[in-house]
Amino acid sequence: MIDLKQLRENPDRFRAGCRDKGMDVDVDRLLALDERRRSIMTKLEDARAEQNRLGKEVGPQLGKLKGQLKSATGDAKAALEREIASLESKPVALKAAVQQYEQEVASFEPEWKALWIQVPQPPASDVPKGSSSDDNVEIRRWNPPKSEWMDAFDTSKSFETNRGFKPKSHTELVRDLRLVDFERGVKMSGTRHYVLTGMGMRLHQAVLRYALDFMVERRGFTPMGVPVIVREECMVGTGFFPAGREQAYHIEESKRGAGADLFLTGTGEVGLMGIHADEILTLEQLPLKYTTCSTCFRREAGAAGKDTAGLYRIHQFDKVEQVVVCRADDAESRAWHGSMLQSVELILQSLGIPYRLLQCCTGDLGVKNEDMIDVESWMPGRGEIGKDGAPTGAYGETHSASRLGDYQCRRLNLRYRDENGKPVFAYALNNTVIASPRVLIPILEMHQQKDGSVVIPPPLRPYMGGATKIG
RNA sequence: GGACAGGUGUCCGAGCGGUUGAAGGAGCAGCACUGGAAAUGCUGUAUACGGCCAAAAGUCGUAUCGAGGGUUCGAAUCCCUCCCUGUCCGCCA
Structure with a gap:
């Protein structure tokens, strides 16, 4: 979430952030509620201070009198009772005032809080403005050169021009090579x-x-194994809720008598970032560099009819994710962003997959990120059908690298102590390392051979018993 | 899942419904002592929000003893719900 102090000092920055991200949050309503809340809180605190002061004054006296009351009789007892009653009545008016203020705050606090967590992190100043992914800006692309195990590939030319035969799509390849059984998957669990x-x-x-x-x-x-079934606080803390509530599978354990519902995570980021929630780290602990491999669950609500065939858009997949938590420094955050992307590029290059980097525009950012770069891999079986009846190929998103500033750590209450000993919200970044089976699409389609077999990229061979090809 | 026992500051650990942000210890930091260190002594040692202040320092107020609600003039202390931990039993990858 954002810093309310910053919002008060510079509301325009946040209004602009909402506008540029294409999100509709009533910032002015939030400001008004915040103002109202603070003014009531001041009165409430004053009343409570007076209440506390009286309590400290009256308390010991009452204790003494009540002690005396036990042994007192007759007139002395009645006098003591009167004195006690008068002492006890003193703070009663204050109690009523305190309760009234409390009720007043409670009446709009939920709305105040709901608005607060909806205000998106404003985009970094150098993120290009735009309304959708169409306005994303290509940064660079990489095509595989000729190597020991594969010929060069140029995505500006057709697959057939590159390779001398028409490519199969990955759905055809997995069918012919018996790598995936969609029918039985659907039989057990439904579409996707x-x-x-x-x-x-x-x-x-x-x-x-x-x-x-x-x-x-x-x-x-540092490799981690994290929960993929988490409490709502984790989803809210990492910034996926409330905005992305519809995307998550919801385990309604409360309906069976448990105290809390649980949710299936859509990315390992949730588990990795949740680890240090509510902690104050030492400077020496930073930066945290965590990676995990976890199963990811996505409802894909609102994607009905999109990418229905094949392995592209599915409800369950596995992903190696990386996160970095570093000190609150813009330059450091940008440096890590580059380093994390470099990891991805090195992996894709070693797998011989052509890719491009896209600087996402403001309109393509989520609530929590201030800067995002997508990596798209070349998928020869995607895209329009060309004159020759074969797909022309297209880039498809396989990775996404975000800088979140302190937005996520503020929500998670994840801080570190700086040089002056002051607690500071850390900056967070996250980036896909690889998501499979989606990445199998470019691997299979790019490395298919004329005879229908698929060459296995060398880095994967040790993990496959030394096999060099499939089929 | 059942039966007990618990959950207090960085850690251990007291705590009677009333001057308890919280005894005592440990740790850590500073100072003193020392040629230097150990030992010893003294001092300090939470977070958030808000006010004052140009700002920092500081200071004042409020909240926080697992979480939330309740009783009360007043709750770490009493009541309720939930979460978590431990032990035993049951079940089980």
């Missing part, structure tokens, strides 16, 4: 479910394990 079979499962696991090991061994990240 699948069964990975045989070498399909092995390839899936190989990609994940390669990516995790890469992050740990080459990039110095």
Whole structure:
């Protein structure tokens, strides 16, 4: 969430942030409620201060009198009772005032809080303005050169021009090579479910394990295994709720008598960032560099009819995720952003997948990020159908790298103590390392051979018993 | 899932319904002592929000003893609900 002090001091920045992100949050209403709340709180606190002062004064006297009352009789007893009654009546008026203020605040506090957590993190100043993903700006692209195991590939030319034969789509490849069984996945769990079979499962696991090991061994990240079933606080704290509530599977344990419902996480980011919620870290602990491999669950509400075929948009998948929690420093955050993206690029290059980086425009950012770069991988089986009847190929999003400023850590109450010993909300970043089975689409489609087999990229071979191709 | 026992500051650990942000210890920091250290002594050692202040420092107020609600003039202390931890039993990858 945002800092209310900053909102008061510079509301225009947040109004502009809402506008640029295309989000409709009533900032002025929030400001008015905040003002009202603070003014009542001041009165409430004054009343309570007086109440406390009286309590300290009256308390010991009452204690003494009540002690005396036990042994008193007759007139002395009646006099004591009168004195006690008069002492006790003193703070009663204050109590009524306190209760009235409390009720007043309670009457609009939920609205105040709801508005507060909805205000999005304003985009960084250098993020291009735009209204949708169409306005994203390409930063650079990479095409594989000729190497020991694959020929060069140029995405500006058709697959057939590059390779000399028409490509199959990944749905055809997984069918012909028996890597995925969609029918039975749907039988068990409904639309957008699948069964990975045989070498399909092995390839899936190989990609994940390669990516995790890469992050740990080459990039110095700490591997973690985190819960994928979490409480609502985790979802709110990481910024996925309330905005993304419809995207998460909801386990209604409260309906069975438990105290709290649970939610399935859509990314390992939730578990990784939740680890240090409500903590104050030391400067030496930073930066935190965590990576995890976790199963991700997404309802894909609102995506009905989109990408219905194949492995692109599914309800359950596995993802290696990376997060960095660093000190509250813009330059440091930007440096980590670059470093995290470099990890992704190195992995994609080693797998021989053409890709491009897109600077997301303001309108494509979520509530919590101030800057986001998407990585899109080349998928020869995607895109329009060309004159020759084969798809022309297209880039499809496989990764996303966000800078969140202190927005997420403020929500999570995750701080560190700076050089002066002051607690400061840390900055957070997150980035996909690899998400599978989606990444199997470019791997299979890019490395398919004329005979219908698929060459396994060398880094994955050790994870597949040394196999060099499928089929 | 059942039966008990618990949850207090960085940690351990007291706490009678009334001057308790909270005894006592440990740790940590500063100072003193020392040639230097140990030992010892003294001092300090939470967070959030709000007020005062140009700001910082500081200071004042409020809240926080697992969370939320209640009783009361007043709750760490009493009551209710939930969460968590431990032990035993049951079940089980």
